[in-house]
Amino acid sequence: QICRRHYSMMTSVADAAQMALKECQKQFETERWNCSTPPQPRRHRRSVFGRELLSGTRERSFVYALSSAAVAYAITRDCSLGNIVGCGCDQTWPQRAPFNQSFDWGGCSDNIRWGVEMSKLFVDAQEYERVNLNNNKFGREAILSGMGKKCRCHGISNSCESMTCWRTLPSFRKVGRILKRSYSTAVQVHIVKKYGRYLLRPRDRDRRSVGNRYLAFLRMSSDFCATTGRTCDADKSGPSGCDVMCCGRGYVIKTSYVTAKCGCKFSWCCDVTCKSCNETRVEYVC
Template identity: 40%
Template sequence: MPTVSAVNLTAQLLLLLLWATHPTMATNWLSLARMPRSRPVSGAAPCGRLRGLSVGQVGVCRARGEVMESVRKAAEMVIEECQHQFRNRRWNCSTTPRGVNVFGRVMNQGTREAAFVHALSSAAVAVAVTRGCSRGELERCGCDRKVRGVSPEGFQWSGCSDNLSYGVAFSQTFVDETERAKGMSAGRPLMNVHNHEAGRKAILHNMQVECKCHGVSGSCELRTCWKVMPPFRRVGAVLKERFDGATEVRLSRIGSRTALLPRDPQVKPPAARDLVYLAVSPDFCRLDPDNGIPGTVGRRCNGTSRLAPDGCELVCCGPGYRAGRAEMVQRCSCKFSWCCSVRCQQCKNTVMIHTCRE
């Protein structure tokens, strides 16, 4: 008859296996981006049928259904921005053709790439929900009216400042829910929540001020200003920089709690805005359908660059690429026509292109 400790160990191993293999253990709410826009994503019945949501996220959906359309928009933002930021990298945020694992099993590993997507995802939810507040699309929130008075620079705070506090709070509730359900004593949940917070801080630390001048004949005797979020493209660029400088960490015990510390003791502990990762990334060179990695065969690359990330030797994982000529049609000889249009001719140019080969 097995001992109590043996039974507990077996239960723990089964739970760890479930975390590693269950499809809703990653950021699979991103699969909302694949739903047709005509299909509702709120209400008790639709929430229960949404694929990719954890049990807790279904509960959030049922309690705050009006926000879920913003969550769907956030999922679309993540995929679009990730593919823009990594368009010249070996892993270019390629998506799987179906299923809830939008980025394949790449997200089930504690790599830099997973760190970036988790950070971008939490930021996207905060941005999309905040936009909904500012546009009057959500009943429970609106503009941030707490920013009032005269600033040290001499302008008057007024207007409709973005209510980022509401968007950040919802992001913490919805995006972090899956990790909190696992327990915050394991490496992956700690890593993911740290990167979620880094994503939100990328917005907070890049807020912008917009102003309007008031006065006779357009003079700026008085300026009224309000706070706005940075463009999401800026948020993606900031997180891409954090990706390049991400810190490899390991799970450590400090007293009665667990924490993530740099694997290299010579490296300073990561700040709250830094990305962290636990596992070394695969090379992404070869086709790996099981993990959703398409490989780099057939990818365009920069044949004139050796050290840049888009250079053929890096993208193609060595000297395996071919050069060829292709004809491209471009606009040329553009002239301004009064009033008010620009007319161009269509010119054909032959250009050299480089692609990865097997």
């Protein structure tokens, strides 16, 4: 019913799914868990990321937050482009900025409030797990916290006697980075029932609450050591380093020879000429 009622948004929602997948793989490309999408029998396909996301792990918290953010982002973007029926610029910003600011709000601010509300409608519609709802909201808040501002000057000869500004979406890459940092500080929780409500409580008793300030997860992740065939960096000691990436199993060195363009020069007008050079490439593979 939601999809039929908001049919003009379905392209945005589908695009959001692809955005979330690509950004997840970008943020984790140098780690053991790299947001891979293993093949699964259709009858068992509850998540494109496999069974790991069905078990309440830290990785699941990230994917839920990122997916919720992607839906809000895509709907807001397409709303500003005029591709969605029934929405437009955000008119709720005050017409004048605070007294200590030298600009006025104007132009067409990206309607992030609309995008957030529509994300709630789509993403939270059939969700009952308290942890997932917390992480969905956290993802939407990441966009709100990353909203930017663009301005245009007005005046004779570009004197900028006055300035009009409007709110703009951050890049989705920035949203991904915000959530990746939050993934590192996610809090393990358990669920308690109090006064008829289900609440999240940190397993670490030194923490007072989770609120909406942290991603939350229920269970510790596996070691993700099925990394045979993954490339690694022999000179690094972090997640992308061979010792960590290969889980201590060692790695092999693969050498390949390729032909690449080199010594490119611009010729007036208008051509670029390049030489062909032979290069030796070395890869370290778990």
